[in-house]
Amino acid sequence: FFKEIFINKQYRVKRxxxxxxxxxxKDSYSNKYFVVYKKENHEANNFRYAISVGKKIGNAVVRNKxxxxxxxxxxxxxxxxxxxxxFVVAKSSILNISYAEIVKQLxxxxxxxxxxxxxx
Numbered sequence: 001f002f003k004e005i006f007i008n009k010q011y012r013v014k015r016x017x018x019x020x021x022x023x024x025x026k027d028s029y030s031n032k033y034f035v036v037y038k039k040e041n042h043e044a045n046n047f048r049y050a051i052s053v054g055k056k057i058g059n060a061v062v063r064n065k066x067x068x069x070x071x072x073x074x075x076x077x078x079x080x081x082x083x084x085x086x087f088v089v090a091k092s093s094i095l096n097i098s099y100a101e102i103v104k105q106l107x108x109x110x111x112x113x114x115x116x117x118x119x120x
Contacts, residue, residue, distance in 0.1 A: 011075070013050035013085055022050070022087045029112045033094045033102070036109045037087040047078050047115075049086040056092050066090055073103045082116040 013019055025039040041048065051070045053063045070088060078086070094102070110117045 011046060011048050013048045013087065018048075018085065019050050019087055022085050027113065029109050031105060031109060033091055033097060033105050034109060035089040035091070036106075036113060036115075037089075038113050038115055039085045041083050041085045045083075047082045047084045047086065049074055049078070049088065051088050051090070053090045054092075057090060057095065062095070066094055069099050069102055070106075073099070073106050077103060077107055077110070077117045079116045079118060084115055086110075086115065 013022070022037050022039040025037070027039065028035055028037040030036070051067055051074075053066050053070075055063075057063055057066060070090065074086075074088065088106070097105070107117055
C-alpha cells in the first residue's frame with residue numbers, strides 16, 4: 001500500500017513555476033466539472049500532473065476527498081509513458097457526480113486534448 005503511494009509521487013507536478021508554465025501554454029479544454037491544461041514536456045521520462053481544488057468546493061474534508069478521487073482517476077487512466085504535464089482544476093459541480101462519472105469526464109477531456117489514456 002505505502003509503496004504504491006510513494007511511486008505515484010514521481011508523477012506529480014510540485015513546483016509553482018512548473019504549474020505556471022503549464023498555465024502559460026494556454027492549451028486547455030473544459031467542461032461542467034473540470035478545466036484541464038496540458039503542456040508537452042520532453043525532459044520528463046513520464047507524465048506528471050497537478051490538481052487544484054478551490055475553497056469554493058466544501059470544507060477541507062470534502063476538498064481532500066475530491067483530490068483523492070481525482071488522483072485515483074488520473075492514475076487509473078493516464079499512460080505513464082506520455083511525456084506530458086497536466087493540470088486539472090476542479091469546479092464546484094464535481095460534488096454532484098460519482099467517481100465513475102469523474103473518470104468518464106476526465107477521459108473525454110483527455111481525448112479532446114490528445115492526451116494518451118487507457119480509455120481512448
